[in-house]
Amino acid sequence: AELTQEELFQQRIDADQRIEPKDWMPDAYRKTLIRQISQHAHSEIVGMLPEGNWITRAPSLKRKSILLAKVQDEAGHGLYLYSAAETLGASRDQMLADLHAGKAKYSSIFNYPTLSWADIGCVGWLVDGAAILNQVPLCRTSFGPYARAMVRVCKEESFHQRQGFEIMQTLCEGAPEQKAMAQEALNRWWWPTLMMFGPKDDESPNTARSMQWRIKRFTNDELRQKFVDMMVPQAEFLGLTVPDLALQWNETKQGYDFGEVNWEEFWQVVNGNGLCNHDRLQARVDAWEEGAWVREAALAHAEKRRQRQEP
Numbered sequence: 001a002e003l004t005q006e007e008l009f010q011q012r013i014d015a016d017q018r019i020e021p022k023d024w025m026p027d028a029y030r031k032t033l034i035r036q037i038s039q040h041a042h043s044e045i046v047g048m049l050p051e052g053n054w055i056t057r058a059p060s061l062k063r064k065s066i067l068l069a070k071v072q073d074e075a076g077h078g079l080y081l082y083s084a085a086e087t088l089g090a091s092r093d094q095m096l097a098d099l100h101a102g103k104a105k106y107s108s109i110f111n112y113p114t115l116s117w118a119d120i121g122c123v124g125w126l127v128d129g130a131a132i133l134n135q136v137p138l139c140r141t142s143f144g145p146y147a148r149a150m151v152r153v154c155k156e157e158s159f160h161q162r163q164g165f166e167i168m169q170t171l172c173e174g175a176p177e178q179k180a181m182a183q184e185a186l187n188r189w190w191w192p193t194l195m196m197f198g199p200k201d202d203e204s205p206n207t208a209r210s211m212q213w214r215i216k217r218f219t220n221d222e223l224r225q226k227f228v229d230m231m232v233p234q235a236e237f238l239g240l241t242v243p244d245l246a247l248q249w250n251e252t253k254q255g256y257d258f259g260e261v262n263w264e265e266f267w268q269v270v271n272g273n274g275l276c277n278h279d280r281l282q283a284r285v286d287a288w289e290e291g292a293w294v295r296e297a298a299l300a301h302a303e304k305r306r307q308r309q310e311p
């Protein structure tokens with residue numbers, strides 16, 4: 001019997017061939033990619049806000065220039081990702097309209113406040129650490145433009161993670177007050193970071209199909225486990241305590257057992273009721289409205305140039 005288009009598509013996926021924008025693809029594949037890539041793009045842009053909050057208060061000129069560069073990198077990541085989503089037929093104006101209307105999701109982690117300088121350390125160390133674990137496998141995701149965008153993003157994320165760890169290390173080697181500040185920040189960021197990987201596999205509606213299509217290469221729980229196994233020794237090296245009484249090395253599985261994430265809190269934050277959801281969205285809406293004159297001026301300029309070039 002002849003294979004259907006969908007079966008041929010799955011054969012290409014199974015042979016690890018990249019799917020490109022003009023190739024045939026099932027509607028649901030296109031839809032789930034637009035969903036994931038646009039959420040990812042929004043996360044990068046909204047993710048600039050918690051760290052942007054500390055640019056004017058960075059403790060030294062050196063820290064300030066590093067933080068500025070990092071926050072600008074996140075803007076760049078957002079732009080590559082919006083472009084990748086556009087190759088699937090999504091319109092950037094529509095994606096942004098959905099974000100501004102509160103209809104589009106972005107990572108739960110950016111709805112938590114950055115209260116002290118140590119939070120900037122934790123965002124780099126833990127949040128970028130989680131982002132890297134999730135994104136390195138995405139360099140091999142089946143959709144070409146998304147995979148290629150991830151290569152550069154991951155290189156930049158490694159620098160971000162390193163700078164976060166180094167902030168933590170400096171604080172942990174400093175005065176007792178600085179070490180306490182680092183511990184207090186870890187206490188607040190640990191659990192929200194574990195939530196970044198998404199719901200448990202048996203409660204994740206998208207995982208099975210995204211694995212079959214090789215959009216995702218690991219499940220949410222697999223990545224969460226890798227994260228804990230990677231981070232616990234780093235916390236020990238810093239002399240910090242991971243705030244989880246259930247945390248214990250499991251010899252048989254050669255990994256850590258750890259406590260249960262507060263899923264009630266996770267869904268509250270995802271559904272708009274976290275500490276900063278309102279402020280984050282308002283900041284994006286304000287930026288869009290205050291930037292209207294720039295967009296208008298750019299369009300007017302392009303129009304003038306076009307008229308000048310006409311014979």
Ligand code: FAQ
Nearest residue numbers: 040043044047074106107108131195196198204205206207
């Ligand atoms: N927050 O069925 P699943 C960064 C939603 S890193 C909010 O498991 P999926 C770097 C999910 O969308 C952060 N919503 O979904 C940076 C779905 O809702 P939907 C961004 C979440 O897609 C660092 C529903 O729950 N990284 O920005 C979350 O298979 C520092 C059911 O979930 C990425 O986006 C959550 N944590 O797996 C920037 C990576 N988790 O759409 C600035 C790419 C789940 O059905 C500063 N994305 N949901 O209504 C992915 O790998 C996947 O989309 C997952 C979720 C793993 C996030």
